[in-house]
Amino acid sequence: MSSEAAEIMEKLKDKKAEYEATASTDRSVNFEDIDNRIINEVLGPERYGRVRFQGSGVNPTQYFGSTSHQYMPSGSQSQAEVQRLKDQIVQIQASTDEQIS
Template identity: 50%
Template sequence: MTTEAVKIMKKLKDKRVEYEVIASSYSSVNFNDIVNRIIAEVLGPERYGRAQAEVQRLKDQMSQTQVSTVEEISQLKVEAASKEAEAQRKYEEL
């Protein structure tokens, strides 16, 4: 890791400890909100916004891949059923 990355990681850990102490006093605190706030504080809103955009892009890409994979599986199942029916028909002809 670069020196800057090490410094950022330390800041993130320090802020997390700080926020966990605060959050332990409140039962209604959402952990994701805390993580988002910590990252925005340490990286700044501009860098955090770009990171969030990249995360969303990757999530969208994963969703598209999942949809296409499900479609391919369905198509393969249909083809397999068709071939099985054809094989069964040929077997019965014998």
């Protein structure tokens, strides 16, 4: 491990300890997605076209391969999913209205 990586790891550990100390006194601390928040605080926001933790010269195509688009749903699948979610929203709204009445 390089000295730079060791420094980053130490900062990550320190931030994690800070959050844990805060949580012990403040019950309102939300630990959902805490690791990503700590990484963003230490390393900054993600940069477009980079793969975090893989070095500065690695881009998504090199890391994931050029066929990563195959995992994206087709247009008809997307439309079906959107329609399913719209139907689900209508059902939830109806249920909520019924409960309110």
